[in-house]
Amino acid sequence: MVHFASVLLLGFAVPCLTSRSDLSKAPLVNGLVEHLQAAFPGESILAVKKAVADGLARSLGDENIDAREVTCARDYSGLCPQGWSDAGDGRVCIAPSTYQGKCASKQEFGGLTSQQKRQQAARCGALFPCIGACAQNAAAACPFAWRQDANNDCLAPSGYAGPCVGRKNFQSMKQSERQLWAAKCDVVWPCRKAFAAAESVQVTVSNSIDADCNQDFGKACPAGFMEEGSSCTAPAGFAGRCGSSVPSTYDASEKAVYAEACKTPWPCLSK
Numbered sequence: 001m002v003h004f005a006s007v008l009l010l011g012f013a014v015p016c017l018t019s020r021s022d023l024s025k026a027p028l029v030n031g032l033v034e035h036l037q038a039a040f041p042g043e044s045i046l047a048v049k050k051a052v053a054d055g056l057a058r059s060l061g062d063e064n065i066d067a068r069e070v071t072c073a074r075d076y077s078g079l080c081p082q083g084w085s086d087a088g089d090g091r092v093c094i095a096p097s098t099y100q101g102k103c104a105s106k107q108e109f110g111g112l113t114s115q116q117k118r119q120q121a122a123r124c125g126a127l128f129p130c131i132g133a134c135a136q137n138a139a140a141a142c143p144f145a146w147r148q149d150a151n152n153d154c155l156a157p158s159g160y161a162g163p164c165v166g167r168k169n170f171q172s173m174k175q176s177e178r179q180l181w182a183a184k185c186d187v188v189w190p191c192r193k194a195f196a197a198a199e200s201v202q203v204t205v206s207n208s209i210d211a212d213c214n215q216d217f218g219k220a221c222p223a224g225f226m227e228e229g230s231s232c233t234a235p236a237g238f239a240g241r242c243g244s245s246v247p248s249t250y251d252a253s254e255k256a257v258y259a260e261a262c263k264t265p266w267p268c269l270s271k
Contacts, residue, residue, distance in 0.1 A: 022218045039141035072130035076114035081126035098176045101125035136189035139174040143187040144261055159231065159245050162186035191261045215259060217252040222259070
């Protein structure tokens with residue numbers, strides 16, 4: 001009898017997440033874990049996920065594709081990779097001041113196909129943004145969902161499980177330093193548009209996924225989440241941008257920011 005892992009290692013070729021343990025969650029293999037678990041009910045869920053991750057990692061290595069490429073569906077409709085700026089001629093992109101990659105600080109991306117943009121960015125150690133990604137506001141006082149105290153320190157939310165300290169003062173940090181810190185510490189800065197919307201306390205906003213839905217921020221949890229004490233837990237298979245747990249104690253403006261920044265909508269208001 002052929003073991004289920006051979007289905008992946010020998011016959012599943014796919015074009016790669018930053019850590020192998022996350023590969024089973026890549027959008028490219030959506031639904032594959034559930035399908036294999038149903039086909040091989042005697043195998044544990046951990047074994048199935050490991051087989052998916054190992055199979056995908058091997059395929060990615062064979063294709064010589066950066067694992068970060070499959071953390072999301074990349075948007076190649078824009079001219080420049082994430083963090084690079086348009087020189088103004090519609091063809092050339094300028095690397096950020098902190099760039100230390102293999103390419104020159106000016107690269108031509110104009111006129112390239114999506115595949116050519118991906119290959120050019122890969123050579124330069126750059127990535128195009130995820131589809132639907134927001135422009136983060138690194139000039140904000142604190143990272144998203146962090147709170148500022150009387151000393152201007154930013155305090156992490158109670159559910160923060162990243163590798164860095166839970167109290168940090170960003171006042172003397174440049175925006176480039178803030179962006180590097182956020183990437184290292186697994187946090188995000190508020191979206192520019194969503195941050196402004198929160199300041200105006202726009203409680204009923206248009207759902208970014210369904211334009212006909214006005215979200216009900218009177219509800220404790222996002223759509224489909226289960227309230228458990230002071231937090232909301234996502235359903236199985238949830239793939240939102242900001243994790244699978246949301247504090248149920250957010251006020252309406254905080255929920256509006258979270259919904260937009262994390263692409264995690266609240267239930268629609270009843271009509």
